[in-house]
Amino acid sequence: MLRYYFQVVLGSTNKVIKLDWPEFKTVIDSGLQYSWVLDSNQNNVINVLDGSINYRCVISDSDTDYSDWDTNYKPASKKNLTPLDSDGALIQRTKTTKTGWHYEPRSLDFYSSKLNSLYNRKDDGAGIDDGTDYGDGVLKFYNASNTELVQGGSETDADFQIRLDAGCVKTHLDWQSTYDFDIIGGALQIKNKPTDRAYIWCIVAPDIPENLGGSVPYFAGGINLEFFTAGASMKFDGRGIKSFVYDPVNNSNKVRFIIKHKAGEQIGLQIMIDQFKA
Numbered sequence: 001m002l003r004y005y006f007q008v009v010l011g012s013t014n015k016v017i018k019l020d021w022p023e024f025k026t027v028i029d030s031g032l033q034y035s036w037v038l039d040s041n042q043n044n045v046i047n048v049l050d051g052s053i054n055y056r057c058v059i060s061d062s063d064t065d066y067s068d069w070d071t072n073y074k075p076a077s078k079k080n081l082t083p084l085d086s087d088g089a090l091i092q093r094t095k096t097t098k099t100g101w102h103y104e105p106r107s108l109d110f111y112s113s114k115l116n117s118l119y120n121r122k123d124d125g126a127g128i129d130d131g132t133d134y135g136d137g138v139l140k141f142y143n144a145s146n147t148e149l150v151q152g153g154s155e156t157d158a159d160f161q162i163r164l165d166a167g168c169v170k171t172h173l174d175w176q177s178t179y180d181f182d183i184i185g186g187a188l189q190i191k192n193k194p195t196d197r198a199y200i201w202c203i204v205a206p207d208i209p210e211n212l213g214g215s216v217p218y219f220a221g222g223i224n225l226e227f228f229t230a231g232a233s234m235k236f237d238g239r240g241i242k243s244f245v246y247d248p249v250n251n252s253n254k255v256r257f258i259i260k261h262k263a264g265e266q267i268g269l270q271i272m273i274d275q276f277k278a
Helices: 021-028 066-076 157-167
Strands: 006-008 015-018 034-038 044-050 053-059 106-111 137-142 170-176 181-190 199-204 216-224 233-244 254-260 268-277
Touching: 021 044, 021 053, 021 066, 044 066, 106 170, 170 268, 216 233, 254 268
Parallel strands: 015 053
Antiparallel strands: 006 015, 034 044, 044 053, 106 268, 137 170, 170 254, 181 233, 181 268, 199 216, 199 254
């Protein structure tokens, strides 16, 4: 006759049914997958999970049934197979991203008021600057009238840089991925301390008005970079995941970093985006 007891495991509704080895073998032989662990006394604790019921058998090396277990069943088992521990308690494992996705942070670095300073490249190519540009980041520069400073058709890089040195008081980095991703958080590192007050903001979906659900600040109020020493870093953790879907029409997945600074100030910044993606 089947001998068993029910045990309610703390923190779960899993019920444990303890069987001796002959009875436990009938459960294994029915085709259910089984796993085992060693308890503090070095006994073999064997578990089978069937829905909300965990069948359990404990065998020591000195038991007469040990040879049958060790020879005929143990080699085909899964040691420490989750989701059960040695007490038969259900181990909770939270899934953090979609099937087939992986963790792949993105890094972009640049200097405010400095032409062609954005680095956003793949690892292909031999030299540092030979890699393929991802093409999803754009630097823009503005003067005190909030007018974008654009390089003229015949203007050399050197001449345009002279204009930036004299009149650029705001730098934008627009980053818009061409793929869907789940954002976790991010980090900001400062290469050099600004010589005067300088503030940074992060705005999501800046092309969409606030009353329509866009222009969302990811850190509001502006962070004064003058308070940080050279090499300082800041980390941001949303304590949850937010999904961003690629949207080339409304640009709802565009992220804008805004840096306001002294005219011509070149502040080195590296931005890390913590994400899961396909």
